[in-house]
Amino acid sequence: MIERIKTIAEKNIDNMYLNDFFLTWEKTDDELAAVFEVAQILRGMRDNNISPKVFDSGLAVSLFRDNSTRTRFSFSSACNLLGLTVQDLDEGKSQIAHGETVRETANMVSFLGDVIGIRDDMYLGAGNAYMKEVAKSVQQGYEEKVLPQRPTLVNLQCDIDHPTQTMSDALHLINTFGGLDKLRGKKIAMTWAYSPSYGKPLSVPQGIIGLMTRFGMDVSFAYPEGYNVMDEVVDVAKKNAEQSGGKFEIAGSMEEAFEGADIVYPKSWAPYAVMEQRTGLLRAGDDKGLKDLEKQCLENNKKFVSWECTRDLMNTTRNKNALYMHCLPADITGVSCKQGEVAADVFDQYRVPQYIQAGYKPYVIAAMIFLSKFKHPGDKLMEVVNRGTKRIF
Amino acid sequence: MIERIKTIAEKNIDNMYLNDFFLTWEKTDDELAAVFEVAQILRGMRDNNISPKVFDSGLAVSLFRDNSTRTRFSFSSACNLLGLTVQDLDEGKSQIAHGETVRETANMVSFLGDVIGIRDDMYLGAGNAYMKEVAKSVQQGYEEKVLPQRPTLVNLQCDIDHPTQTMSDALHLINTFGGLDKLRGKKIAMTWAYSPSYGKPLSVPQGIIGLMTRFGMDVSFAYPEGYNVMDEVVDVAKKNAEQSGGKFEIAGSMEEAFEGADIVYPKSWAPYAVMEQRTGLLRAGDDKGLKDLEKQCLENNKKFVSWECTRDLMNTTRNKNALYMHCLPADITGVSCKQGEVAADVFDQYRVPQYIQAGYKPYVIAAMIFLSKFKHPGDKLMEVVNRGTKRIF
């Protein structure tokens, strides 16, 4: 652990101090690497009964505009580990409806707030924009001396990216393959998969192609006709692959993407065009329109029931043994639905690694917070180790 | 307090370490005695401004599938006292609906979870089974190295038992009568009482007959025809009485049960057969069926309005002065309803003891958690005393 802590000082991460975490592609390689390292260090501390609590008090504001179990508990766990108390902003129980500006709300909840975590993935073009506005508002509040500290914004999933998920996914790969450098040249298939539900966000596939192309990986992206994602993110993936010496290709089928893959990530999502339409209908409060759209989409999805991660498909991957990944919960054929994203036997084989994958999220979030709160995070981690406070007395 | 702490070391409680608390009759006499002792010690510490905080961080997951005030606040208080932060799993705000397995949810919320508290008392045959499945899931997760610690499950009321309630009730008796050994031979009347509501769980009467028969008490159980409870628990009570040298009898009337009693616990519940029917209707989402069942039950209840704890009945108890108990809230005649479980003057006479009875619950829960988290709980308690951290600075 001490060796790991020493590597933090070598990284160029000054820009993380008092800064936010929105999209992985807005961060440098050193910054991403620092998140991975600090996450591992914090995990190591807790596993060794060393408490990394660095706040004696302080609030972490959470705002979930969509359901959440995994991310909610990960955020709570991360904040609790560092000593922050989560106060949820429940828009139903607040006075916000009533025409209040984002700037005002953002400041009003942040007087003693060190962190703001937001999930806002329902409206295309809105979630990330909203988070940026909140961050700008608290930055302004800090400069105007309204706020005694600059709360850090952590993107807990927006319409563009889901960085706490994809960074956890990457950390899982790092630990599975033995290091960040070991990912170079590995083939990952990020593919669409059939699900009997509709309206699933694009943030995971977008986040995966935007992040995994950073590490020199060979990223193969496949989806049925019409299920494309945001063009901007595809451009990011292309550019990343070029810069990192990896590959990014859009494959014509699940089969093509899986062929020889080291890692597969088959997951359902809604077509970008549908998400745009849905955004309009949600905004208009058009329930009839939403119902119709849902029906039409589910019908369309059905054309692609063959996009399922089966044993046969897995047998086409490297050594018939690619690492299967999912952000969970998965639609498992015969378990959570009649016909879904993945065959039950494939899911079961990889159940434990998937749970381990999910278990990185609290530490990734804690690392993002930690890195934004201390100018010299390596020194601070060393102080924490030397302090030696036990987590359990 | 030091004397009390020393007695902990003498008890055979190794099996409590990293274990759960489901039903009192699954625990040995030593284990129950340890809960009572540790509860008293923790209470003594707090009353003397000694903080028993033993967690510097850590989550306690709560899941309430039924309304709760007393138990919710008791659980929060217990966790807070020990240093854990409660994160509620609100199934309405999570993605659980969506076909996720119990095993998956249980692991996903437990990465940094030390405790899981569950209330699930609505479905006969389901609540306790669900808790066992959660416990099995996190045990598996721990063994598979998905979870860095084994969260302890605390039953906050199931379809079978309500151990945090009945253990608090027993602690109240211990303190009222001067010791656990003083309960031997005392007569307790656990009886049904009339209430203008329906569908009240069976867990309290079942829990009381299953627990009080452990201490050599003379347990008299009475209810109107048809209002019987689970046969399995009646069998447990019979076996317990035999082993402890006490008595267990099913009396034919409230009058018979109250006659010469030292303690009375008159409380409404729904007939087992009705709870079974209700479980089916709830599962089927049959609102009309539920309404009809409710109407029919309320009608049936009315035949037994005379099952009320009145002054006249109290006058038939030992020295006209039995200790009246209730798990609260009670249906008080002329106060919370027109005609209910207890006359207002009887309730008022025992109001303060009842509130004191309720006040043991936070400490009983804290003791259950404490005993599952430390291999040598006596030594740990001594360390806490010696540390001497003040609760209020």
Place this chain on the structure above:
Amino acid sequence: MIERIKTIAEKNIDNMYLNDFFLTWEKTDDELAAVFEVAQILRGMRDNNISPKVFDSGLAVSLFRDNSTRTRFSFSSACNLLGLTVQDLDEGKSQIAHGETVRETANMVSFLGDVIGIRDDMYLGAGNAYMKEVAKSVQQGYEEKVLPQRPTLVNLQCDIDHPTQTMSDALHLINTFGGLDKLRGKKIAMTWAYSPSYGKPLSVPQGIIGLMTRFGMDVSFAYPEGYNVMDEVVDVAKKNAEQSGGKFEIAGSMEEAFEGADIVYPKSWAPYAVMEQRTGLLRAGDDKGLKDLEKQCLENNKKFVSWECTRDLMNTTRNKNALYMHCLPADITGVSCKQGEVAADVFDQYRVPQYIQAGYKPYVIAAMIFLSKFKHPGDKLMEVVNRGTKRIF
């Protein structure tokens, strides 16, 4: 800060120990001054990274019977700063509906409760009365040895006063004008203003005239015919003004009140008579009646759209430069509504001071709690400073 702390010892504040905070006019001048001083001290500590945590554990119970963002986060922040954990009493998820007495609920949630914060402003004649009953109940519970400590009640807004708001407002004035003594002779215009909503509580205007008359200020109170507030509070304001050597007058118009004012506080509220009618309808659950009343009130409000805080009106204040105040959120013309309480340019000019005004509330609440929990609060603050625990490690 040390100088400030020393002044605490000079104040006669013995009566605050183990006491509640309901209405500012129930407190002595010394007691109000102590709240201001302690709030500033706690703020100073936090700004200097000194943690004022004085509770190692303990619950703060919150009960919000009306929506809240600002006050909810302020209460959470205050409790967190001092080391208390908020447990919300959500009446929808509890068993309270069911006829339980206030005394019982109050005791049941307070076994490990140090503070109870309540917002109850919807029913005229009820909110404050409810709080008093809760306070009486826990006092009785403490005396009966049901509760090991006496929880402090903090009024987070009732039908009569909103003391955490008005004390924050006053602290803002103290810091803006350079001291409590500097407020003497300053003219403050507390006026009604038009809003396209109805049913806004009377607690802010009542609280402001009841508090600002304490400091020798010249309080000018204006509202359209029929929009009067509680007579009792007007009497309090008159008496206060007399005793403090200030003035209290009811002006005939916004213009008259603003003329030469140093401070203006234009804000909408519902007429007292309407609130009384509404209370009856809410109690009766008369939805049709409530709708009709709302319609009729909105119609009536419209007669007074000219009651808007415009630039022209501001130009009639002292040096055209009065301090504009609002408890937020304000109804801003062209921003949050078509026509509202204040012109957008006026609001914008004072946006930052208003946010700063709102930022005092966490510290005011923390000060109220602190002063009720320590017999010698000055000594305790000195101990906290000397301890020197950092808020951020």
